[in-house]
Amino acid sequence: MAVPAASLSKSAQTKGERGPIEVQADLWFCDWRRGGLVLEEARYLTRWDQTLTLLWFEDEEVPQEKEIEEDVGLKELDGVLPWRARSAGDDSTDR
Numbered sequence: 001m002a003v004p005a006a007s008l009s010k011s012a013q014t015k016g017e018r019g020p021i022e023v024q025a026d027l028w029f030c031d032w033r034r035g036g037l038v039l040e041e042a043r044y045l046t047r048w049d050q051t052l053t054l055l056w057f058e059d060e061e062v063p064q065e066k067e068i069e070e071d072v073g074l075k076e077l078d079g080v081l082p083w084r085a086r087s088a089g090d091d092s093t094d095r
Helices: 008-015
Strands: 021-024 037-045 050-056
Touching: 008 037, 008 050
Parallel strands: none
Antiparallel strands: 021 037, 037 050
16 A cells, blocks of 8 residues: 555655644545544654554544445345246246
């Protein structure tokens, strides 16, 4: 995963900035649907050309997943197939 451009980690690499700062959680987590903020602390280690990043939720509580309203699409399966019954003399091959 590439370092997000809007993160403190990127700023620590390029400008030597320090935190901690609050950032949107979805900046760091792929497919994040819970919203919320994380605290980010970063230190750029020039000797190894590496950045150490710590991420944590304030109050150590992960936000609850937001409920997604269901579309009025397909109805729930009930185990009963909706196809018509075949009669004894039906030789059609409409499969």
